[in-house]
Amino acid sequence: MNASVYRTAVLIAGLLIGLTILPHFLKYHQQDFLIFLTINILVVVSYRLVTLTGEWSLIHAVMMGVGAYTSALLSKNFDISFWITLPLAGVAAGTMAALLSYPLFRMTQFYFLIGSFATGEAIRLCWIQFIKPFGGTGGISAIPSPELLDIDFLEPIPYFYLVLIIVTICVFLLYRIEKSRIGLTLHAVHWKGVLAESVGVNTWNYRALAFIVGSLFVGIAGALKVHYIGTVAPKQFDIGFMVFILIWVIVGGYRTFYGAMLGAVVLSVLDEFLREVNQLRPAIYGITLIFFILYLSGGLERLPQKIGSIFRMRKQGNT
Numbered sequence: 001m002n003a004s005v006y007r008t009a010v011l012i013a014g015l016l017i018g019l020t021i022l023p024h025f026l027k028y029h030q031q032d033f034l035i036f037l038t039i040n041i042l043v044v045v046s047y048r049l050v051t052l053t054g055e056w057s058l059i060h061a062v063m064m065g066v067g068a069y070t071s072a073l074l075s076k077n078f079d080i081s082f083w084i085t086l087p088l089a090g091v092a093a094g095t096m097a098a099l100l101s102y103p104l105f106r107m108t109q110f111y112f113l114i115g116s117f118a119t120g121e122a123i124r125l126c127w128i129q130f131i132k133p134f135g136g137t138g139g140i141s142a143i144p145s146p147e148l149l150d151i152d153f154l155e156p157i158p159y160f161y162l163v164l165i166i167v168t169i170c171v172f173l174l175y176r177i178e179k180s181r182i183g184l185t186l187h188a189v190h191w192k193g194v195l196a197e198s199v200g201v202n203t204w205n206y207r208a209l210a211f212i213v214g215s216l217f218v219g220i221a222g223a224l225k226v227h228y229i230g231t232v233a234p235k236q237f238d239i240g241f242m243v244f245i246l247i248w249v250i251v252g253g254y255r256t257f258y259g260a261m262l263g264a265v266v267l268s269v270l271d272e273f274l275r276e277v278n279q280l281r282p283a284i285y286g287i288t289l290i291f292f293i294l295y296l297s298g299g300l301e302r303l304p305q306k307i308g309s310i311f312r313m314r315k316q317g318n319t
Contacts, residue, residue: 016164016168019038019164020161020164022034023156023157023160024157028156031156031157031160032156033268033272034156034160035156035159035160035163035228036225036268037264037265037268038160038163038164038167039163039167039221039224039225040221040248040264040268041167041171041261041264041265042167042170042171042217042218042220042221042224043060043064043218043221043245043264044245044248044249044252044260044261044263044264045170045171045174045217045257045260045261046060046170046174046213046214046215046216046217046218046221047060047214047218047245047249047260048249048254048257048259048260049174049177049178049186049210049213049214049217050210050211050214050215051249051254052178052183052186052187052189052190052210053186053189053190053203053206053207053210054109054189054190054191054193055105055108055109055112055207055210055211056112056113056246057104057112057113057116057211058113058114058116058117058120058239058242059100059116059117059119059120059123059242060214060215060218060242060245061120061237061238061239061241061242061245062119062120062121062123062124062237062242063093063096063097063120063214063215063218063219063222064093064218064219064221064222064225064237065123065124065127065222065232065234065236065237066089066092066093066096066123066215066219066222067089067090067092067093067218067219067220067221067222067223068089068219068222068223068225068226068232068236068237069127069134069140069222069232070085070088070089070092070093070219070223071085071086071088071089071143071222071223071226071227072140072143072226072227072232073133073140074088075143075144075227076140076142076143076144077133081147082144082145082146082147082223082227083146083148085223086166086220086223086224087220089219089220089222089223090216090217090219090220090223091216091219092219093215093216093218093219093222094212094213094215094216094219096123096215097211097212097214097215097216098208098212100119100211101207101208101211101212103115103119104116104119104211105204105207105208105211117239120239120242121239124234124237124238127139127234128234134234135233137233137234137235138233139231139232139233139234139235139236140231140232140233141230141231142230142231143226143227143230143231143232144227145159145227145228145230146159146162146227153227153228159228162224163224163228166220166224167221167224170217170220170221171261173217174213174217175257177213178257182206182209185201185206186206186209186210188201189201189203189206189207222237244267247263247267247285247288247289248260248263248264248267248268249263250263250289250292250293250299251263251266251267251288251289251292251299251300252264252266252267252299252300252301253298253299253300253301253302254299255298255299255301255302256301258301259299259300259301262299262300262301263299263300266300267285267288
């Protein structure tokens with residue numbers, strides 16, 4: 001094991017240990033926030049996988065809803081255990097993505113963006129219009145919490161540990177996918193699409209694969225969320241939440257694996273402070289997004305490099 005890998009492993013281990021201890025020093029509402037933040041990390045990392053091919057969709061939040069509704073319906077109406085509905089939520093979202101791949105990936109770039117938005121809204125309208133089984137605008141309530149031994153998962157600390165374990169496993173799998181041959185091919189499809197096709201890479205298949213795998217993992221995130229709050233409704237997965245996901249990824253940066261996670265953490269913490277000035281939140285988010293697009297287009301992940309270059313320029317100027 002080289003020094004870089006060893007330092008990374010120690011950093012990750014320290015972070016996980018810190019997260020394990022942290023909830024015991026937080027208030028109840030802060031523990032809730034930590035649960036949702038951990039789930040949102042899986043949301044942005046899974047979305048980043050989709051963006052590796054250069055396609056930015058507006059349907060990712062709805063795919064999270066597909067997983068959430070699947071798990072809610074199966075657990076409430078058929079009394080199926082959470083431990084079974086959780087993977088089935090991912091399978092349902094991945095299957096939906098597979099069915100939508102053919103029409104959506106006949107479009108690219110801006111047209112794909114608009115097409116994905118329209119498709120997502122069509123799915124959301126189905127949840128609103130069909131009171132049975134989706135519950136209409138009110139959604140589904142009284143979703144049972146997970147059961148394991150005598151652990152009370154209605155309490156935030158046990159549920160946080162559950163979420164932390166599942167999200168850590170999912171994020172690790174997504175990391176391994178990106179570092180595999182498949183991940184390298186996804187990067188090639190984005191940056192050298194014509195060249196990749198010239199050597200026999202089916203770019204359509206790889207775009208669809210990224211979309212399906214990303215949807216599978218965000219479906220799991222949806223199930224984790226609704227089994228904690230106990231309700232699911234179409235409003236939870238509207239375009240407003242999708243815009244938040246986009247801002248998290250853009251502000252954090254999407255060229256490195258940790259960039260999107262950084263954006264989700266920093267902006268989620270900022271959002272907690274902005275609750276005191278709720279009316280100004282959209283304006284502050286808009287200003288933040290414009291600032292990063294104009295002055296820090298690489299996102300927070302590029303900030304150390306920017307600071308380093310400024311210091312080097314000043315040092316050269318003084319000599």
